[in-house]
Amino acid sequence: MSGIPQALDSIPVLGIVFQLLGYVVANIEFMSHTTVAVAIPITLAALCGVMCERSGVVNIGLEGIMLTAAFVGWISGVVAVGILGPGTQLPVFGITLPLLIALVAALLAGMLVSLLHAWLAISLRVDQIISGTIINIGAAGITGYIYSLMASQSAVGAGSFTAYRVPGDAADLPIVGWLINAVLSQGPIGLATIFVVIVLQVMLFRSRWGLRTRAVGEHPRAAETVGIDVVRLRYRNVVMSGALAALGGAWLSMEQTNKFDTNMTAGRGFIGLAAMIVGRWTPLGAFGAALLFASATALSTSLQISPPKGDLGSLMGRVPGEFWEALPYIITIVILAGLIGRSIAPAADGQPYERESAT
Amino acid sequence: MSGFGRARAAALAGRVKRAAIGAMRPVAEPLVAIALALVIGAVLIIVFSGLVAGHAAFDLGLPVAAYAALLEGAASPNGMTATLVYATPLILAGLGVAVGFKAGLFNIGGRGQFLMGAVGALAVATVVGQTQSSYITIPLALLAGALFGAAAGFIPGALKATSGAHEVVTTIMLNYIFVFATYWAISGPLALPGSPQPISVDVTTRNAALPIILGRDGHLGILVALVAVPLVWFLLYRTTLGFEIRAAGANPDAARYGGMRTNRLIVLTMSIAGLLAGLAGATTILGVVHQVAPGYDTTVGFDAITVALLARSNPVGVMFSGLLLGAMRAGAQTMQIQAGVPPELVDALQAIILVLLVINVLRRWLGRRSEGQRSAPAATVGLAQAAEGGA
Numbered sequence: 001m002s003g004i005p006q007a008l009d010s011i012p013v014l015g016i017v018f019q020l021l022g023y024v025v026a027n028i029e030f031m032s033h034t035t036v037a038v039a040i041p042i043t044l045a046a047l048c049g050v051m052c053e054r055s056g057v058v059n060i061g062l063e064g065i066m067l068t069a070a071f072v073g074w075i076s077g078v079v080a081v082g083i084l085g086p087g088t089q090l091p092v093f094g095i096t097l098p099l100l101i102a103l104v105a106a107l108l109a110g111m112l113v114s115l116l117h118a119w120l121a122i123s124l125r126v127d128q129i130i131s132g133t134i135i136n137i138g139a140a141g142i143t144g145y146i147y148s149l150m151a152s153q154s155a156v157g158a159g160s161f162t163a164y165r166v167p168g169d170a171a172d173l174p175i176v177g178w179l180i181n182a183v184l185s186q187g188p189i190g191l192a193t194i195f196v197v198i199v200l201q202v203m204l205f206r207s208r209w210g211l212r213t214r215a216v217g218e219h220p221r222a223a224e225t226v227g228i229d230v231v232r233l234r235y236r237n238v239v240m241s242g243a244l245a246a247l248g249g250a251w252l253s254m255e256q257t258n259k260f261d262t263n264m265t266a267g268r269g270f271i272g273l274a275a276m277i278v279g280r281w282t283p284l285g286a287f288g289a290a291l292l293f294a295s296a297t298a299l300s301t302s303l304q305i306s307p308p309k310g311d312l313g314s315l316m317g318r319v320p321g322e323f324w325e326a327l328p329y330i331i332t333i334v335i336l337a338g339l340i341g342r343s344i345a346p347a348a349d350g351q352p353y354e355r356e357s358a359t
Numbered sequence: 360m361s362g363f364g365r366a367r368a369a370a371l372a373g374r375v376k377r378a379a380i381g382a383m384r385p386v387a388e389p390l391v392a393i394a395l396a397l398v399i400g401a402v403l404i405i406v407f408s409g410l411v412a413g414h415a416a417f418d419l420g421l422p423v424a425a426y427a428a429l430l431e432g433a434a435s436p437n438g439m440t441a442t443l444v445y446a447t448p449l450i451l452a453g454l455g456v457a458v459g460f461k462a463g464l465f466n467i468g469g470r471g472q473f474l475m476g477a478v479g480a481l482a483v484a485t486v487v488g489q490t491q492s493s494y495i496t497i498p499l500a501l502l503a504g505a506l507f508g509a510a511a512g513f514i515p516g517a518l519k520a521t522s523g524a525h526e527v528v529t530t531i532m533l534n535y536i537f538v539f540a541t542y543w544a545i546s547g548p549l550a551l552p553g554s555p556q557p558i559s560v561d562v563t564t565r566n567a568a569l570p571i572i573l574g575r576d577g578h579l580g581i582l583v584a585l586v587a588v589p590l591v592w593f594l595l596y597r598t599t600l601g602f603e604i605r606a607a608g609a610n611p612d613a614a615r616y617g618g619m620r621t622n623r624l625i626v627l628t629m630s631i632a633g634l635l636a637g638l639a640g641a642t643t644i645l646g647v648v649h650q651v652a653p654g655y656d657t658t659v660g661f662d663a664i665t666v667a668l669l670a671r672s673n674p675v676g677v678m679f680s681g682l683l684l685g686a687m688r689a690g691a692q693t694m695q696i697q698a699g700v701p702p703e704l705v706d707a708l709q710a711i712i713l714v715l716l717v718i719n720v721l722r723r724w725l726g727r728r729s730e731g732q733r734s735a736p737a738a739t740v741g742l743a744q745a746a747e748g749g750a
Contacts, residue, residue: 060527126717129465129527130668134713137661141706145403148701149410270531277528320547322539329532336524336532 009310019312024299027306031298032182037256038294039287040190041066041265044248045272046279046286047200048114051241053281054204055234056217057121058350060132062245063269064139065113069249071143073106074260075150077158086159093188094162102158103250110246111239113139118238122231125352136269144262160258161187187255189247196244200283213237217346220353230353245269274332281346293328300324388722389669389680392715397426400708404700411699425698432693433686440574441692443581444647446685448473448639448659450584453666453677454591455512455635460672461595462628463608464519468530469636469660471537472511476637477644477651478544479507480567481559484645485549488565496567501583501641508637509630511537516629520622526629534660542653551650561650569646580642585678587635592674594631604628636663658706662688665709668716684709 008018024031045062052059080098081087087096113135120131163185171181183194204210212233215223220230248268253260271293278292279285303316303324401422409416432438452469459466466472483500491499515529546557562568569578595601607614607624615621639659644651666684670676687709691702 060531120714120717124718127465129467130664130713130717133467133661133664134710134717137665137706137713138710141703141708141710142403144703145701145707146407146410148703149407152412153410267535270535273528274532320543322543326536326539329535332532333518333524333529333536336522336529337518338522338524 016312016315019308019310023308023312027302029178029181030305031295031302032178033185034298034301035291035294036182036186037190038297039290040186040193041248041251041256041268042271042275042290042293043193043197043287044244044251045269046275046290047196047283048241048245048248049273049276050200050204050279050281050283050286051213051237051244053276053349054217054346055213055237056220056346056348056351056353057118057234057238058128058132059114059117059238059241060129060270060273061113061117061135061139062132062272063265063267064132064135064137065110065117065242065245066249066252066269067139067143067263067265068113069106069110069246070253070264071147071249071260072109073102073250074157074253075146075155076105077102077254078150078155081156081158093164094159095188096158098158099161099254102254106250106254107243107246110249111242114239114242114245117242118235121352122234122238125354128350128352140263143260147260147262157258157260158254161189161255163187164191187251189251189255192247193251194287197283197287204283214346217348220348220351221356224355231355234353245272248272271328274328277345278332278335280344292331296324296327385671385673385676388719389712389716392669392712392720393683395715395720396708396711399711400704401426403707404704413699421698421700425694425700425704428694428697428700429687429690431697432690434690437574438689438693440577441689442682442686443573443577444685445688446682447578447580447584447646448643448657449662449666449684449688450678450681451587451639451642452636452659452663453670453681454587454674455632455639456663456667457670457672457674457677458591458595458604458635459628459632460667461608462604462624463611464516464625464628464632465527466512466515466530466629466632466636467527467660467664468512468515468533468633469639469663470657471530471534471660472508472633472636473640473643473657473659474537474541474655475511475633476504476508476640477648477655478541478549478640479503479505479637480641480644481545481549481562481651482507484562484565484567485560488560488562488567491566493566493568493570496565497569497579497645500562500567500645501638504641504644505634505638508640509634511637512629512631512633513626516626519629520625526625538656541651541655545651545655546653557653559651562645563649567645568649569642576647578642578646580646583638583642584681587638588674588678591635591677595674600627636660639663662709665713668713 009015009022011018045066048062048065049059077098080101084098087098089096117131117135120126120134121128164187166181166185171177171185173180184191186194204213212223212228216228216230216233224230249265252264252268272290275286275289275293278289279287300321304321307313308316404422404425405417405419408414408418408421411418411421414421433442452473455472456466456469480500480503483496483503487499488496511533515524515526515533518524518529519526545559549559551558551560569580571577572579573581593601595605603614603619603624606617607619607621611621614624636659640657643657643659648655662684666677666680669680669683687705688702691705694700694704695702
């Protein structure tokens with residue numbers, strides 16, 4: 001870096017921006033890969049939120065669903081390995097039989113917890129915020145209870161999925177190589193997430209199910225009069241979407257790591273909620289918001305690992321690390337407050353639906 | 360003739376029974392939910408008893424041992440003090456959530472408001488405590504905690520009043536912002552000078568520790584919580600502001616039509632809720648924790664929701680449900696030491712109690728289906744209707 005970049009860097013104030021750009025470019029491989037990885041569980045939680053809230057059910061129990069799935073995935077792996085042995089690894093993604101069983105168990109657990117939420121929120125018309133809060137408290141309590149009993153047992157889980165290895169030719173391509181590597185060198189759950197984002201976006205706005213879901217979320221009474229079973233559709237969406245949040249939980253205990261930890265979701269469900277709002281209740285938007293939030297995390301991690309030099313270094317050194325961690329939440333509040341465009345929820349979001357009695 | 364008489368007698372008996380149930384319901388429903396939750400908790404203990412050191416699988420005696428230890432930890436002379444100490448922040452923050460419920464506001468921000476209260480108290484201890492006596496430091500620290508908490512509650516209130524941003528979402532987001540703000544404060548401006556690790560000052564060295572008024576560790580904060588109960592009751596039921604809060608919670612449109620400034624009410628109510636949660640944080644730091652390192656966190660914010668729901672947002676009820684949950688938290692330590700049952704059981708029990716409460720388990724039992732009524736406080740029903748854009 002000499003000549004023109006150097007000259008740009010020394011412009012007052014604006015120079016910092018160029019220095020930051022230079023820093024990001026220099027660390028792009030690490031940062032882009034971290035960004036995509038961190039965004040995966042947030043995106044999955046947000047997609048669960050989008051599916052629920054588009055059909056009119058508020059779900060703040062995302063955190064609890066993820067935590068339950070992460071735990072059930074891990075403990076099912078422990079049990080499966082205990083019965084079947086570690087199993088032989090397939091050549092792709094490091095898939096083994098116990099790992100697959102654990103994944104299925106995690107998804108079922110997430111759907112079961114969602115079913116509880118659906119029953120409370122849709123059938124019993126309990127306040128949906130209370131229902132979600134109960135799920136969060138209960139998931140932390142029950143998984144924490146069993147895990148602290150297991151902690152002394154040094155249990156061996158089913159391991160974890162491994163990442164897809166991008167062929168060297170593609171990763172070394174000029175200009176786009178880093179991007180291909182960042183997006184594709186993920187495990188099966190990570191790759192599935194990107195696929196699900198696109199499918200859900202198309203489904204929500206181009207399919208019959210999507211139209212019905214949005215109708216039920218905006219005006220359930222009108223939807224019912226044209227023959228849509230509001231209660232059934234809401235049930236289906238809430239339970240199915242539970243599998244998405246569960247996938248996020250499974251990512252934590254079976255792809256990012258190979259173990260469970262007390263409260264290992266660490267607020268990812270709530271960031272997912274934020275991503276859903278910032279992404280204006282669309283799958284693509286939620287994914288974008290998750291990437292934005294994750295890039296703040298990636299930047300702060302990168303700043304710690306390889307601190308930049310010069311003015312940028314001294315400036316960044318003065319920004320406390322806590323600021324970067326709080327940034328996603330600050331962005332969400334700013335957007336909610338309408339300072340950067342409004343984000344408006346589906347009209348019937350959170351309202352219990354009572355079928356009109358036949359007269 | 361006799362058949363007719365018997366039918367009338369049966370109808371009369373039924374009416375008497377229903378009236379009796381109606382009168383007892385506010386007390387009976389939580390008690391039934393708690394009793395049933397303890398039974399379900401016992402099943403949970405039995406199912407996983409094989410994992411407890413020194414116990415066989417499906418050990419039917421373990422729940423008895425666990426609950427006995429829980430009771431001893433909560434009700435022995437020392438345990439009773441511990442119960443009061445644990446109950447103090449739960450009652451204070453529970454009152455905060457209850458006041459919010461009364462106004463139709465769901466304050467999930469207890470965690471952040473508690474931490475801000477802690478920061479306020481620590482700030483006074485850091486700045487004032489070195490030079491002033493405890494007669495000045497302690498009241499100032501409590502006041503600062505209350506004000507910091509109130510400010511933390513004011514923000515979501517003001518956001519809702521000005522832009523309609525739903526307080527549930529903003530308080531959740533603010534919880535995290537305040538968590539990180541707290542860590543920043545205790546590793547920055549409030550850090551103990553010259554310490555190798557980031558840690559706050561120790562309030563006992565700054566004339567700011569609350570005096571012990573009961574037993575070994577029963578601090579003055581207990582009194583603060585017990586005084587707050589009648590004060591909040593008076594506020595809600597004997598002042599104009601309290602009437603407006605309850606009116607706005609029962610029917611916001613009618614309240615607005617009746618000339619109440621509902622936006623001002625939202626801001627005031629959230630500030631009061633934050634103030635009470637902030638006091639919970641301040642008394643906990645000044646009375647129990649004394650010194651805080653980054654990573655410090657609290658479950659009081661969510662426990663307070665359970666407390667308020669169990670009490671149906673009644674201030675006197677909050678005192679009892681706060682004491683009950685405090686007893687469970689106090690007993691959980693003894694339960695772990697004596698029976699090897701992890702304290703997380705209390706969180707599981709809380710969730711089970713709440714589920715049983717919201718599904719009206721007692722009314723289901725008696726065959727009286729809810730008739731548009733829910734056991735969740737009336738104020739929270741229809742909360743979501745006042746959601747985004749409703750200002």
